[in-house]
Amino acid sequence: MSDAIPAAAAEAPALRYTLWQMVKYMLGLGTWGFGGPVALVGYMYRDLVEKRGWISESDYKEGLTLAQLMPGPMAAQLAMYLGFVHFRVLGAALVGLAFVLPSFFMVVALGALYVTYGGLGWMQAVFYGVGAAVIGIIAMSAWKLTTKNIGRDKLLWAVFLVNAALTIVLQAEMVWLVIGAGILVWLLRAPPKQWLRGGTLHAAAAPIAAAFALGNADLHKLAQIATYFAYAGTFVFGSGLAIVPFLYGGVVKEYGWLTDRQFVDAVAVAMITPGPVVITTGFIGFLVQGFWGAVAAAAATFLPCYLLTILPAPYFRKHGKRPGLVAFIDGATAAAIGAIAGSVVVIGQRSVTDWVTALLALATAAILWRFKKVQEPVIVLAAALIGLAAYPLMHG
Known part of the structure; x- marks a missing residue:
């Protein structure tokens, strides 16, 4: 403790910004930050490290590594960590809120429009086109994640393929398969001899995961929503899209809160709004239980992300590169990416219903493959316009 005080004192004069300046920046990024998690973390590096010099290169890299290792949405976790760097728990909380x-x-407003006008032909036509485009977007995201995180690793490929196949067969992602994959890779690659000694990071994270894994399904619907989405936010590894197959298994298959069509529309809404893709949980919560359902779902999704950022952060430099932890995350991430790939088939069966939607899905994937800088909201807007034109012809 005595060592921490001089370090903090030495650090304070070097600060070139206030907490409120950081909050204002994240509020802006959450408003206009299109392009998905990779683009968002890139914006933070460009603006906060290169242009403004608010965050050091080493602090940024440390935060990015932690965000990639822990479950939850990467961009939101990085934002919280950057708030934590100089302003600790309060900074992480305020910066995270500003970003989300x-x-x-936006998704609450879209949810209100959807509930009010969802039965109208024009909105059905919009989501007819957008739902097909979303399948192409998810397919390309799965491909990018596969090449980035799995590469030529045969063990991770096996985990990926098994989980993709099981997702298709079971029509949902099983969280215990993801955790089991992480444990399998850990045991094969880094037997727990030294990992079990002094595991401060794991001791901090495990009770949180256990607490959110348990929930009383007999509570009224808001509590049920909060419990389920906290569970989802705690155990989903990979990118923001990794939550899609997991949510499908819960909100459509298990609880029946949404129809297949509504679920695809919820994913589409997340694609056309800035900020983290995981915000689709707010839209889903709104459809299930109105505004407070949206609050419960979004808050429950991001609370584990917040806790799994601030609790490990002080210990991360010391323990973050332990082979056992890295191996577990590799396995869990490979399984999560496999689930995303499998969800392309599962959700595609509901969204690709004719030759127009099939063509839209394929064209979306091809455009994202060929033109790397095209942003998803542009494609989604184009797909909406195509849907408006094609839907009356196909369903007239």
Whole structure:
């Protein structure tokens, strides 16, 4: 403790910004930050490290590594970590809220429109096109994640393929398969001899995961929503899209809160709004239980992300590169990516219903493959316009 005080004192004069300046920046990024998690973390590096010099290169890299290792949405976790660097728990909380709130209010507004006008032909036509484009977007995301995280690793490929196949067969992602894959790779690659000694990071994270894994399904619907989405936010590894197959298994298959069509529309809404893709949970919560359902779902999704950022952060430099932890995350991430790939088939069966939607899905994937800088919201907007034109012809 005595060592921490001089370090903090030495650090304070070097600060070139206030907490409120950081909050204002994240509020702006959450409002206009299109392009998905990779683009968002890139914006943070460009603006906060290169242009403004608020965050050091080493602090940024440390935060990015932690965000990639822990479950939850990468961009939101990095934002929280950057708030934690100089302003600790309060900074992480305020910066995280600022980053998430703009897209939350956008999906609530879209949810209100959807509930009011969802039965109208024009909105059905929009989501007819957008739902097909989303399948192409998810397919390309799965491909990018596969090449980035799995590469030529045969063990991880085996985990990926098994989980993709099981997702297709079971029509949902099983969280215990993801955790089991992480344990399998850990045991094969880094037997727990030295990992079990002094595992401070794991001791901090495990009770949180256990707490959110348990929930009383007999509580009224808001509590049920909060429990389920906290569970989802705690155990989903990979990118923001990794939550899609997991949510499908819960909100459509297990609880029956949404129809297949509504679920695909919820994913589409997340694609056309800035900020983290995981904000789709707010839209789903709104459809299930109105505004407070949106609050419960979004808050429960991001709370584990927040806790799994601030609790390990002080210990991360010391323990973050332990072979056992890295091996577990590799296995869990490979399984999560396999589930994303499998969800392309599962969700595609509901969204690709004719030759127009099949062509839209394939064209979306091809465009994203060929033109790397095209952003998803542009494609989604084009797909909406195509849907408006094609839907009356196909369903007239």
